[in-house]
Amino acid sequence: MLKALLKLVRPMGFFMLIIGASQASSVASAELNTSLFTSPLVLAEAGISLQSAASKARAKHGGKVVKAETVSKGGHQIHQIRLVKEGRVKTVRIDATTGIEIAR
Numbered sequence: 784m785l786k787a788l789l790k791l792v793r794p795m796g797f798f799m800l801i802i803g804a805s806q807a808s809s810v811a812s813a814e815l816n817t818s819l820f821t822s823p824l825v826l827a828e829a830g831i832s833l834q835s836a837a838s839k840a841r842a843k844h845g846g847k848v849v850k851a852e853t854v855s856k857g858g859h860q861i862h863q864i865r866l867v868k869e870g871r872v873k874t875v876r877i878d879a880t881t882g883i884e885i886a887r
Contacts (some may be wrong), residue, residue, distance in 0.1 A: 831882035836862035839882070840875040844868070852877060861885065 831839075837851045846868025853862050860879035865872060876885040 790833050830860070830880045831862070831877065833879075834839075836877040836879070836882070837864050840864040840877065843884070844873060844875060846873065856877060 786846045832853055833853055837848045841848055841864075844866055846866035848864060849867050849872075850865040851862065853860055855861070862877045862879050864877065866875065867873075876887075877883065878885055
């Protein structure tokens with residue numbers, strides 16, 4: 784089993800060492816599992832851009848985006864989008880990691 788694992792690891796470099804031994808052992812017993820390349824950690828870091836968050840807020844609430852910024856609150860990155868519609872100002876907060884609007 785170790786020889787089979789080494790045959791897989793050599794072409795892939797040290798990628799297997801990064802993923803961890805538990806997932807690496809499953810690769811040795813089966814074909815290459817593509818879910819290894821989309822780990823939750825990688826997906827969580829991707830998140831939603833400030834521009835995408837502003838577009839999402841504008842599409843849902845209407846109005847004109849007058850300010851958009853990313854702030855850190857409680858260890859989380861939050862996109863704050865300020866919209867003006869019919870003379871009224873609305874601030875929309877979107878979690879930068881999940882892309883979900885945060886209720887006030």
